[in-house]
Amino acid sequence: MNARMSPAPSSPSSSGTTLLVLDADPLPRLGRLTGRVRVEHADDSTLAEKLPYADALLVWDFASDAVRRAWPGEGPRPHWVHTASAGVDRLMCPELAACDTVVTNARGVFDQPIAEYVAALVLAMAKDLPRTWDLQRERSWRHRESQRVAGTRACVVGSGPIGRAIVRTLKALGVTTALVGRTPRTGIHGPAELDRLMARADWVVCAAPLTDETHGMFDARRFGMMQPSARFINVGRGQLVVERALAEALSKRWIAGAALDVFEHEPLGPESALWQLPGLIVSPHMSGDTIGWRDELGTQFLELYDLWAAGKPLRNVVDKKRGYVPGH
Amino acid sequence: MNARMSPAPSSPSSSGTTLLVLDADPLPRLGRLTGRVRVEHADDSTLAEKLPYADALLVWDFASDAVRRAWPGEGPRPHWVHTASAGVDRLMCPELAACDTVVTNARGVFDQPIAEYVAALVLAMAKDLPRTWDLQRERSWRHRESQRVAGTRACVVGSGPIGRAIVRTLKALGVTTALVGRTPRTGIHGPAELDRLMARADWVVCAAPLTDETHGMFDARRFGMMQPSARFINVGRGQLVVERALAEALSKRWIAGAALDVFEHEPLGPESALWQLPGLIVSPHMSGDTIGWRDELGTQFLELYDLWAAGKPLRNVVDKKRGYVPGH
Numbered sequence: 001m002n003a004r005m006s007p008a009p010s011s012p013s014s015s016g017t018t019l020l021v022l023d024a025d026p027l028p029r030l031g032r033l034t035g036r037v038r039v040e041h042a043d044d045s046t047l048a049e050k051l052p053y054a055d056a057l058l059v060w061d062f063a064s065d066a067v068r069r070a071w072p073g074e075g076p077r078p079h080w081v082h083t084a085s086a087g088v089d090r091l092m093c094p095e096l097a098a099c100d101t102v103v104t105n106a107r108g109v110f111d112q113p114i115a116e117y118v119a120a121l122v123l124a125m126a127k128d129l130p131r132t133w134d135l136q137r138e139r140s141w142r143h144r145e146s147q148r149v150a151g152t153r154a155c156v157v158g159s160g161p162i163g164r165a166i167v168r169t170l171k172a173l174g175v176t177t178a179l180v181g182r183t184p185r186t187g188i189h190g191p192a193e194l195d196r197l198m199a200r201a202d203w204v205v206c207a208a209p210l211t212d213e214t215h216g217m218f219d220a221r222r223f224g225m226m227q228p229s230a231r232f233i234n235v236g237r238g239q240l241v242v243e244r245a246l247a248e249a250l251s252k253r254w255i256a257g258a259a260l261d262v263f264e265h266e267p268l269g270p271e272s273a274l275w276q277l278p279g280l281i282v283s284p285h286m287s288g289d290t291i292g293w294r295d296e297l298g299t300q301f302l303e304l305y306d307l308w309a310a311g312k313p314l315r316n317v318v319d320k321k322r323g324y325v326p327g328h
Numbered sequence: 329m330n331a332r333m334s335p336a337p338s339s340p341s342s343s344g345t346t347l348l349v350l351d352a353d354p355l356p357r358l359g360r361l362t363g364r365v366r367v368e369h370a371d372d373s374t375l376a377e378k379l380p381y382a383d384a385l386l387v388w389d390f391a392s393d394a395v396r397r398a399w400p401g402e403g404p405r406p407h408w409v410h411t412a413s414a415g416v417d418r419l420m421c422p423e424l425a426a427c428d429t430v431v432t433n434a435r436g437v438f439d440q441p442i443a444e445y446v447a448a449l450v451l452a453m454a455k456d457l458p459r460t461w462d463l464q465r466e467r468s469w470r471h472r473e474s475q476r477v478a479g480t481r482a483c484v485v486g487s488g489p490i491g492r493a494i495v496r497t498l499k500a501l502g503v504t505t506a507l508v509g510r511t512p513r514t515g516i517h518g519p520a521e522l523d524r525l526m527a528r529a530d531w532v533v534c535a536a537p538l539t540d541e542t543h544g545m546f547d548a549r550r551f552g553m554m555q556p557s558a559r560f561i562n563v564g565r566g567q568l569v570v571e572r573a574l575a576e577a578l579s580k581r582w583i584a585g586a587a588l589d590v591f592e593h594e595p596l597g598p599e600s601a602l603w604q605l606p607g608l609i610v611s612p613h614m615s616g617d618t619i620g621w622r623d624e625l626g627t628q629f630l631e632l633y634d635l636w637a638a639g640k641p642l643r644n645v646v647d648k649k650r651g652y653v654p655g656h
Contacts, residue, residue: 116477120455123444123451124451127448129448129452136610139600139603141594144612145617146617148440148444150440172501173444275465284460284470289472293473
């Protein structure tokens with residue numbers, strides 16, 4: 001990790017193969033690659049100049065959009081790009097989609113953590129916990145009736161492993177669930193059924209990938225068709241939601257509440273009106289990040305690296321046109 | 329409900345049978361008894377004088393301890409007492425325990441709601457939601473790592489239907505559970521194993537009845553043997569916990585957190601130090617009270633009334649010596 005790239009990036013690598021790592025935070029476990037590959041590091045400002053000399057690129061700083069900006073430049077490009085995130089929206093660009101480079105993602109690492117996080121939000125809202133915290137701060141004993149979760153209905157949008165884990169977890173709590181994906185198949189409703197399913201749901205949970213088709217899909221029309229008692233949860237990407245429309249839906253009480261873990265612009269600035277919107281829970285893009293997640297992401301990358309170095313087929317290969325790993 | 333008892337309580341009842349109702353709040357569904365029984369009402373100050381003229385007593389105001397105070401008085405006593413609560417600690421006294429009167433409770437109504445409430449607390453603590461609320465109030469974007477719930481261990485104390493529902497719900501979230509009751513049997517550990525199970529638990533959940541044996545069972549010794557990363561949750565009765573010992577355990581970080589829905593003295597006064605104890609979630613005895621709970625309690629009483637009026641055996645009969653309905 002101390003092997004910062006020298007000023008002459010074309011200097012011969014000791015092993016003949018160069019792994020370029022786009023990183024902001026320290027990255028665990030890469031020491032296992034010592035002697036097997038030359039590991040170089042880049043940041044947002046140096047990625048463009050280093051890309052031509054890399055055989056593989058690990059996007060460890062998954063919040064960066066440097067790849068999308070640097071990729072269209074001159075020179076050769078890495079054969080393989082791995083991103084330590086489930087979504088690939090921040091790095092994809094037409095040039096990357098069109099070339100031969102294989103893109104893999106962190107499919108699997110976040111499924112159960114995010115499903116638990118959604119269950120935590122559903123239960124917290126049903127049991128009125130945010131109000132309980134407010135009242136505790138005021139030292140005020142105020143008994144309220146809360147809601148049963150068992151027997152309610154959820155519509156989960158996004159049929160990848162995260163959406164499916166959310167369905168499993170909510171079902172275990174007795175919630176009746178409907179899963180909506182791009183391609184209808186057994187147990188998964190197609191987009192044509194989304195409006196109908198949203199209109200009857202107590203919980204609408206967004207765990208979809210961000211693509212051209214899903215951008216802004218939760219808009220005023222869709223919030224307007226939800227039940228006044230229903231709540232909306234987004235653990236996908238901020239741009240799936242038209243934030244202004246959600247703010248209006250909450251202010252006008254078209255819906256009863258919402259929780260956003262992701263935002264159009266992250267980090268959410270202190271000036272944002274979302275922080276104080278009535279009925280909205282704001283959390284800082286942390287739904288999938290349980291203790292040990294960086295180790296898991298590191299281990300997952302090393303497993304993929306072993307496959308790549310041995311010339312074997314990779315797992316978690318993203319369909320670059322669709323913008324996600326096609327489902328099973 | 330307007331048929332308040334006349335000044336001459338010995339006046340003949342129209343039906344020959346008198347149901348006395350100890351109530352503070354309006355009570356749903358009793359209209360169904362019109363013409364079948366004379367319904368009289370009492371409050372804390374009139375219960376003693378009205379008890380001798382009642383054939384049955386419905387304790388709708390389950391937060392009152394008027395029965396315990398009035399029962400030892402002079403005169404005949406009702407043959408049947410039903411309380412609209414799971415715990416009978418507030419009404420039991422030696423004289424009630426020793427006489428022939430049958431006591432029934434609201435067994436069943438609160439099981440699933442309380443289990444969901446415990447799951448809400450477990451998930452909220454694992455996902456650091458209280459801190460998320462604080463940070464939202466401060467408009468502060470602060471990413472943290474949270475905990476996975478699946479794979480953690482819970483020790484649930486109290487093997488009645490509420491404790492068993494808690495175990496089912498936590499298991500559904502992937503938690504490894506141990507259930508502790510008074511009498512060891514298949515799937516239930518005896519009191520001798522409590523210390524060992526508490527010492528290895530990530531979550532200790534109290535859903536035990538309050539009896540002479542369980543009073544103050546969660547004391548400094550037991551909090552001292554919990555893991556520093558563990559949390560304690562009480563949805564049983566306040567007197568099961570030595571609150572001063574819990575406060576010390578939290579202040580000295582013997583344990584990582586706690587949630588109390590019940591207290592030694594309810595309602596908790598604004599002067600209580602518990603409101604601001606670091607790591608403690610305070611809620612106003614609401615874990616079982618989901619929308620419709622009063623209707624459910626009313627329906628349950630009417631079903632028992634039909635059995636009683638027909639001379640059939642009652643359900644939910646409390647073992648008055650033990651202080652709860654013996655388990656299956």
